Every structure is written in structure tokens, then in C-alpha cells.
Amino acid sequence: MSSSSSQQEVEPDEELDSALVTARRQLERAATHVDVDDGVIERLKHPTRVEQVSVPLEREDGSVEVFTGYRAQHDDVRGPYKGGLRYHPEVNADECIGLSMWMTWKCAVMDLPFGGGKGGIAVDPKSLSDEETERLTRRFAEELRYVIGPTRDVPAPDMGTDAQTMAWFMDAYSMQQGETIPGVVTGKPPVIGGSYGREEAPGRSTAIAAREAVDYYGHDLEDTTVAVQGFGSVGANAARLLEDWGATVVAVSDVNGAIYDPNGLDVSSIPTHDEEPEAVLEQNAPETLSNEEILELDVDVLIPAAVGNVITADNAEHVTAEIVVEGANGPTTFAADTILEERDVPVIPDILANAGGVTVSYFEWLQDINRRQWSLERVNEELEEHMLDAWDDVRQEVDEKELTWRDAAYVVALSRIAEAKATRGLWP
Numbered sequence: 001m002s003s004s005s006s007q008q009e010v011e012p013d014e015e016l017d018s019a020l021v022t023a024r025r026q027l028e029r030a031a032t033h034v035d036v037d038d039g040v041i042e043r044l045k046h047p048t049r050v051e052q053v054s055v056p057l058e059r060e061d062g063s064v065e066v067f068t069g070y071r072a073q074h075d076d077v078r079g080p081y082k083g084g085l086r087y088h089p090e091v092n093a094d095e096c097i098g099l100s101m102w103m104t105w106k107c108a109v110m111d112l113p114f115g116g117g118k119g120g121i122a123v124d125p126k127s128l129s130d131e132e133t134e135r136l137t138r139r140f141a142e143e144l145r146y147v148i149g150p151t152r153d154v155p156a157p158d159m160g161t162d163a164q165t166m167a168w169f170m171d172a173y174s175m176q177q178g179e180t181i182p183g184v185v186t187g188k189p190p191v192i193g194g195s196y197g198r199e200e201a202p203g204r205s206t207a208i209a210a211r212e213a214v215d216y217y218g219h220d221l222e223d224t225t226v227a228v229q230g231f232g233s234v235g236a237n238a239a240r241l242l243e244d245w246g247a248t249v250v251a252v253s254d255v256n257g258a259i260y261d262p263n264g265l266d267v268s269s270i271p272t273h274d275e276e277p278e279a280v281l282e283q284n285a286p287e288t289l290s291n292e293e294i295l296e297l298d299v300d301v302l303i304p305a306a307v308g309n310v311i312t313a314d315n316a317e318h319v320t321a322e323i324v325v326e327g328a329n330g331p332t333t334f335a336a337d338t339i340l341e342e343r344d345v346p347v348i349p350d351i352l353a354n355a356g357g358v359t360v361s362y363f364e365w366l367q368d369i370n371r372r373q374w375s376l377e378r379v380n381e382e383l384e385e386h387m388l389d390a391w392d393d394v395r396q397e398v399d400e401k402e403l404t405w406r407d408a409a410y411v412v413a414l415s416r417i418a419e420a421k422a423t424r425g426l427w428p
């Protein structure tokens with residue numbers, strides 16, 4: 001495995017960094033590997049704007065609760081801001097900014113004509129009825145109406161939101177505008193302009209990244225064991241595809257813990273978060289594990305595909321997987337990244353691995369603008385092509401400059417962003 005020559009001092013993460021702090025530290029480190037104006041790097045440490053809104057909701061018992069929502073818009077030099085909306089109790093401004101920075105790099109790594117955005121509401125979606133979720137979402141769309149739009153900022157699903165959330169969001173925005181505007185969000189159901197394959201796409205790209213990494217390091221997928229933390233849109237689809245392609249998925253988890261079978265689970269029979277949340281531990285399996293233990297399992301490929309900051313300075317020494325593929329956004333802290341690098345454990349970064357979601361969102365946006373619908377086969381073929389191109393661009397940097405996969409992906413992204421800024425004349 002290649003390693004980076006970065007000389008940065010690394011403090012252990014006694015207190016876990018926010019997504020924003022991690023994103024800035026990763027950017028500073030990657031900047032040492034690429035010839036980009038310091039002023040551009042300084043600009044990229046900050047978002048263009050962060051919209052904070054109050055979202056009142058009348059609960060079913062007649063009481064009123066006011067939730068806080070955000071939309072962070074990081075950079076749009078390459079195109080409209082693009083990125084998901086997350087419903088989770090820990091959503092806050094710094095998290096949205098950090099996640100929006102990762103979206104800017106992700107779109108650039110995939111060479112999509114988008115910048116980076118991310119938003120959400122600090123709410124536990126499991127505490128809401130469907131009717132409450134619909135009203136909350138419609139009010140959120142109303143509050144964000146001046147900052148979003150198909151050529152301005154295009155939200156999509158993320159943790160805690162799904163195709164139905166996007167349908168309500170699109171309907172509320174269209175009602176405000178007086179016309180149907182499918183391209184204001186992506187990740188919608190296909191019947192109203194959504195793309196086939198979008199729901200599965202981040203899991204599909206994560207599986208493709210895992211397959212390519214296994215091959216790159218000289219192994220065969222048929223002899224590969226896999227553990228997946230999180231069994232939602234990303235984790236479940238990645239696990240099911242890797243199983244289809246011959247790998248042995250030995251452990252999967254949801255918020256309550258993991259099931260483990262060293263001989264392999266029948267992943268297709270386990271309900272996903274979307275089909276039935278918190279169902280993993282109800283399945284028959286020889287062993288159950290905690291969400292900490294699944295990260296330390298002796299497997300070939302570990303896919304953290306739930307929340308951020310799960311591989312930390314405290315457990316990175318105990319990660320025994322040969323390859324980590326980041327299905328979630330920001331699952332590895334900056335300090336843990338360095339420990340894994342020193343231990344020669346390659347980490348295929350989120351901004352490459354889970355980029356299938358935004359890539360198929362781009363396909364959906366094209367379909368909406370052109371009022372056309374692509375077949376599932378076409379979507380999957382084009383996604384495979386885009387992923388292999390991006391994989392190759394990043395692999396070249398890994399091989400030529402002996403960078404980590406994360407630094408290499410940043411180099412690809414930053415070079416494209418800096419070139420766009422220089423060409424547009426936005427900096428200096």
C-alpha cells in the first residue's frame with residue numbers, strides 16, 4: 001500500500017471533531033499535495049452561505065414544536081449547489097457545512113457540473129408520524145424557497161429522508177412557484193420525475209469501489225469477507241450487491257447492533273431500514289455484536305455506512321479489516337485516518353465510494369430538464385462508467401504520487417475546482 005508523505009502533527013481526537021473541523025483538516029492536508037493558490041484553499045474552508053430557519057410543527061396532540069433547519073451552500077463554481085437533506089437529532093450548522101464541503105469535492109471527483117450543499121432538520125424522524133413528517137417537510141421547503149431551485153441549489157435524500165420526503169418537498173416548492181418543477185430536488189419516486197436506480201445508487205457505487213479496491217490489492221471478490229455497519233439506503237444496497245457479486249457478507253448492523261455469521265448471512269432476506277427500521281437484530285444468526293465490535297471484526301472489507309466519526313483514535317488500532325470503504329459520510333476521524341495510514345490499511349474515501357448517489361441525482365436532474373426517463377439498465381451502465389472513470393483518475397494519483405486514496409481524491413477534486421475558479425476569474 002502506498003503512503004503519503006504529509007508531515008502534519010496529529011492530535012488524538014479526545015473530543016470528536018465536527019464534520020466541519022475534519023473537512024478543514026483534510027483540506028489543509030490535501031492542499032500540501034496540489035499546486036493550488038493559498039487564497040483558493042482559504043476560500044474553500046468557508047461556505048458561501050448557511051441558511052438557518054425555524055420550522056414550526058403542530059404535533060398530533062395539538063402542541064406546537066419548533067425545529068431548526070439548515071441549508072449550507074459551500075461552493076458553486078462548477079454548477080448549482082447539490083447535496084442531501086438529513087433528518088437527525090444531531091443536525092447542526094457545523095455538520096451541514098462540513099457535509100457541504102464533502103459534496104463540493106464529491107461532485108468534482110465525479111466531474112459533475114455541481115457544487116456542494118447540504119442541509120437538514122435537527123429532529124428524530126422516528127418520533128414523527130408520516131403526516132407530521134409531511135407537514136414538517138412542506139414547511140421546510142417553504143422556508144428554503146429563496147435559496148433553492150433547479151439551477152441554484154438542488155437537495156436530495158440523506159440519512160432520515162427518502163423518496164417520499166423529496167416528493168413532498170418538490171410538491172410544496174412547485175405549489176409556491178405555480179408550476180411543476182421536478183428538477184428542484186432529486187431522489188424522487190420515478191412516477192413524478194425521479195430516476196430509476198437512485199435509491200440504490202450510493203450503495204451500488206460503494207459496492208463498485210469495494211470491488212475495485214479488492215481487485216487493486218490483488219484479491220478475488222469470491223474469497224472476500226465483508227462487514228457493513230448501517231443497513232439503510234447505502235449499507236443494505238452495498239451489502240446486497242456485494243453478495244450478488246460473490247463476496248461473503250458476514251456481518252451487518254443497524255442502530256441497535258449487529259448480527260454475525262462467519263459462514264455468511266443471507267443479506268437479501270434482511271429488511272432494510274426503509275423496509276423495516278431496527279429489524280437487524282430480529283434476524284436469525286449465530287452471534288450478535290455491538291456497533292463497536294462490528295468495526296473490529298476480522299474481515300477483508302469493512303464498510304461503515306451509518307453515521308460519522310465511528311472509526312476514531314480509540315479504535316483505529318483495532319480495525320483488522322484489510323480495506324475500509326466509506327459508505328457513510330465522514331465515518332473516519334482525522335486522527336484515525338493517520339493511524340490507519342501508518343498501519344497500511346487503505347481507506348477508500350466517502351467522496352469517491354458513496355458518490356453514486358449524487359451521480360444518479362445528476363442523471364435525474366438531466367432527465368427532469370429534458371422531460372425524459374432513462375431505463376434502469378441505462379442508469380446502472382452510466383453509473384458504472386462514471387465510477388470507473390473516477391476510480392481511474394484517483395488511482396492514477398495514488399500510484400504516481402504515492403498518496404492515500406483520500407488525498408488522491410482531494411487532489412483530483414481540488415485541481416478541477418481551482419481550474420474552474422481561475423477560468424471564471426473569481427479568484428483572486
Ligand SMILES: NC(=O)C1=CN([C@@H]2O[C@H](COP(=O)(O)OP(=O)(O)OC[C@H]3O[C@@H](n4cnc5c(N)ncnc54)[C@H](OP(=O)(O)O)[C@@H]3O)[C@@H](O)[C@H]2O)C=CC1
Nearest residue numbers: 160202230231232233234254255273277278306328329357
Ligand atoms: N442516502 C443517500 O443518498 C446517501 C447517504 N450517504 C451517507 O450514508 C450514511 C447512511 O445514510 P443512509 O443509508 O441514507 O441512511 P438511512 O437512514 O437509509 O439508514 C441508516 C442506517 O444506519 C443505521 N444507524 C443509525 N444510527 C446508527 C448508529 N449510531 N450506529 C449504527 N447504525 C446506525 C440505521 O438503523 P435503523 O434502521 O435501526 O434506524 C439504518 O440502518 C450517512 O452518512 C449518509 O450521509 C452518502 C451518500 C448518499
Ligand SMILES: O=C(O)CCC(=O)C(=O)O
Nearest residue numbers: 083084156158357358361
Ligand atoms: O444526491 C445528492 O444530491 C446528494 C447525496 C448526498 O447527500 C451525499 O452524497 O452525501
